[in-house]
Amino acid sequence: METKQVPIMITLIAGFVTCIIGFMTQMETKQFVKIWIIVLISFYILGCIAKIVLDKNFKEETEEATEEAAENEESEELKMEEGMADAEDAVDSGDLEDSAEKEEIE
Numbered sequence: 001m002e003t004k005q006v007p008i009m010i011t012l013i014a015g016f017v018t019c020i021i022g023f024m025t026q027m028e029t030k031q032f033v034k035i036w037i038i039v040l041i042s043f044y045i046l047g048c049i050a051k052i053v054l055d056k057n058f059k060e061e062t063e064e065a066t067e068e069a070a071e072n073e074e075s076e077e078l079k080m081e082e083g084m085a086d087a088e089d090a091v092d093s094g095d096l097e098d099s100a101e102k103e104e105i106e
Contacts, residue, residue, distance in 0.1 A: 003054045007047030014043035 018039045022032040 003051045003058070006051040006054065007044055010047035010050065011040055011044045015040050 015036065018036050022036065027035070
């Protein structure tokens with residue numbers, strides 16, 4: 001998962017909400033700017049923490065998924081090898097030729 005933009009998005013949303021609240025309450029510009037900067041910095045830090053948590057969780061899930069995929073590939077390869085061995089045995093024993101002759105007769 002792409003988590004690079006998580007802190008930025010959280011910061012922008014918090015800044016937008018702060019702007020709306022500041023305009024609705026008709027805050028003074030100096031007070032608004034101070035509050036806005038504090039909100040942006042604090043929510044950027046919270047976004048970085050959220051990004052770290054997401055990265056750790058998705059890293060574990062990704063590792064599990066790659067292990068499962070590797071196991072599935074190995075089992076599919078074994079099945080294919082067994083299927084090829086069965087087909088070779090059938091050809092060697094003449095089973096396929098007999099079935100082809102039966103189909104021609106019918």
